Amino acid sequence: MSLDATAAPTQPTLRIWEFLRGRTGHSKVTVNAARLLLGVVWLGSWELAARSIIDPFYYSMPSKIWDKLVTWFTEGTSQGSIWSNIAVTLEEAVLGFLIGTVAGIVLGVLLGRANFLAEVLSPFIKGANAIPRIVLASLFVIWFGLGMSSKVATAVVLVFFAVFFNAFQGAREVDKTLIDNARILGAGRWSLMRTIVLPSATSWILASMHVSFGFALIGAIVGEFTGADKGVGLLIAHSQGNFDAAGVYAGMVVITVIALLAEWLITRLERRLTSWRPPTTSAAAGA
Amino acid sequence: MTSATRLKSRSGAPDEQNAQNATCAGKDPFAHKGVAAVTGSPSVPAMTSPTSAAPPAGSSLGAGPAISLRDATKQFGTKSGKPFTAIHDVTLDVAAGEFVTVVGPTGCGKSTTLSLVSGLEPATLGTVTVAGTPVSGIPAGVGYMFQADAILPWKTVLDNVALGLRYRKVPAKQAHEQARDWIDRVGLTGFEDRYPHQLSGGMRKRVAMAQTLITEPSVLLMDEPFGALDVQTRELMQDELLRLWSGSGAAVVFVTHDLTEAIALADRVVVMTAGPATVKDIVAIDLPRPRKVEEIRLTEAFTELYRRVWDSLREEVEITRARGAGNVA
Numbered sequence: 001m002s003l004d005a006t007a008a009p010t011q012p013t014l015r016i017w018e019f020l021r022g023r024t025g026h027s028k029v030t031v032n033a034a035r036l037l038l039g040v041v042w043l044g045s046w047e048l049a050a051r052s053i054i055d056p057f058y059y060s061m062p063s064k065i066w067d068k069l070v071t072w073f074t075e076g077t078s079q080g081s082i083w084s085n086i087a088v089t090l091e092e093a094v095l096g097f098l099i100g101t102v103a104g105i106v107l108g109v110l111l112g113r114a115n116f117l118a119e120v121l122s123p124f125i126k127g128a129n130a131i132p133r134i135v136l137a138s139l140f141v142i143w144f145g146l147g148m149s150s151k152v153a154t155a156v157v158l159v160f161f162a163v164f165f166n167a168f169q170g171a172r173e174v175d176k177t178l179i180d181n182a183r184i185l186g187a188g189r190w191s192l193m194r195t196i197v198l199p200s201a202t203s204w205i206l207a208s209m210h211v212s213f214g215f216a217l218i219g220a221i222v223g224e225f226t227g228a229d230k231g232v233g234l235l236i237a238h239s240q241g242n243f244d245a246a247g248v249y250a251g252m253v254v255i256t257v258i259a260l261l262a263e264w265l266i267t268r269l270e271r272r273l274t275s276w277r278p279p280t281t282s283a284a285a286g287a
Numbered sequence: 288m289t290s291a292t293r294l295k296s297r298s299g300a301p302d303e304q305n306a307q308n309a310t311c312a313g314k315d316p317f318a319h320k321g322v323a324a325v326t327g328s329p330s331v332p333a334m335t336s337p338t339s340a341a342p343p344a345g346s347s348l349g350a351g352p353a354i355s356l357r358d359a360t361k362q363f364g365t366k367s368g369k370p371f372t373a374i375h376d377v378t379l380d381v382a383a384g385e386f387v388t389v390v391g392p393t394g395c396g397k398s399t400t401l402s403l404v405s406g407l408e409p410a411t412l413g414t415v416t417v418a419g420t421p422v423s424g425i426p427a428g429v430g431y432m433f434q435a436d437a438i439l440p441w442k443t444v445l446d447n448v449a450l451g452l453r454y455r456k457v458p459a460k461q462a463h464e465q466a467r468d469w470i471d472r473v474g475l476t477g478f479e480d481r482y483p484h485q486l487s488g489g490m491r492k493r494v495a496m497a498q499t500l501i502t503e504p505s506v507l508l509m510d511e512p513f514g515a516l517d518v519q520t521r522e523l524m525q526d527e528l529l530r531l532w533s534g535s536g537a538a539v540v541f542v543t544h545d546l547t548e549a550i551a552l553a554d555r556v557v558v559m560t561a562g563p564a565t566v567k568d569i570v571a572i573d574l575p576r577p578r579k580v581e582e583i584r585l586t587e588a589f590t591e592l593y594r595r596v597w598d599s600l601r602e603e604v605e606i607t608r609a610r611g612a613g614n615v616a
Contacts, residue, residue, distance in 0.1 A: 175435075178439065180407055180431070180433070181433060181437035182450070182454070183425055184405060184407075184425060185451035185454050185498070186425075186451055186454035186455045186502065191454050195439070195450070274441075276440060276441040276442070276443075276482045276484075277440070278484040278485075
């Protein structure tokens, strides 16, 4: 009897869970509707709260941020057209990302295969990684001035270590049998790198690229905070100076959209480079 | 058994050479090397059994053995500082065109022998020569099939098979042409553009086989290549291997723990002792070629040889087992 009593109430709960997690629950329409609802609730409650309880001067509100974005894109910003500001920030981030990634891959893979050198350098690398590298942004402004190079340099240091450590690990964990096999088949040092080590490390490197573009953007923005004559970071810093909370949020929105676009591009690149993998693994990696 | 009968039984060996070997076996200056395929280890008595004294089978008169190990010893450093001896005083000759299988208890160091010959690991003591040249680095003309999958998962079947040629700077077009030919020979036509994960275990082994054989090795080292396959696929692959090897003139050293496989494939079966491994016994397999693996293992001669090899191996297996039990206790 008692068993029946406990079993009965769980039945409907189970059914709800099955419904939510089952085929209907996973249909695209339901998921997207839920997402939309979440967004509406979040923004709506913010908007309502700002109109009644909280002070929109400090916390702003979605409608004001939207107005700000519209103004930026139609009339331009205090620092000229929004597009030119985006272009500057994007250029800094992309340059920093490319230089940092290439340097990270090259040094990571080389050091990953050179055991002696890796052992000698390991405390230095660990030390360099432990430095709060974002502080270097101020140093780079002193070194390179207010122009683009100081922001690129900040982005490079942030990106480099993320990629470097993954490339290093990837190069160390190459299947020994694959290396032996390639050596027997006649691979020289360079062929071994190109055909075995680099492809093996690719999944590691790609994993780091997802985070590292975000780092590149952070580097560019923080660089612009420290001192710049153009860029989205400067727009945000300016808005902050004018107590314009909506401007800060608007800058955040712009950066977020850029980051999402970059993420989408990197995911596409990843799919292309890892098309050889069994679908289950690539699905797991994509998740 | 004479060298003549054994050589004649091997398909693909030119008759001319057979005749030469048959007539000159007694005068062959390298004859002692072939016979001396025994161990110097004091714990093992010298080989007196007539079957163990396999005749030399040099591919041409006056040429030394394709592979020659002389008192080869390999030690590995361990964390405790006391070196671990994997193989000890291994002396073995393999003639060109000869198929030698190596059996021994689990973990006795059979694979180490292969890595010494392949140049992947240097010998600690003793000498290892391939085609008369001491091994330092990877010798030319060596092929190696690994127990684990060694084909590149990010390359298609075609690119995997062509890999060895591409490493040897053969132009892409020519390499692919030859690769297609080899893919055909291992029966994988139509799968050129597949990636390894899209193939079955047996098919992956065929790719590995084509990948190794396309470089036309004169010394073929195989480390339990079919160990991971199911029995039917394994027998199929054994037949394929014999078919592809016959006439290639390659010296084969094939490590396995499967006695049936060892006897069905080999000209000679080398029995290793429990680790540190050394050559305990060498059994000549005078079964006629060409062989069909499924059929040959049912013959009486085969069972006789099986008993002969197993008698030799059993002791070593028992020693290994006793050690294992000791470790557990």
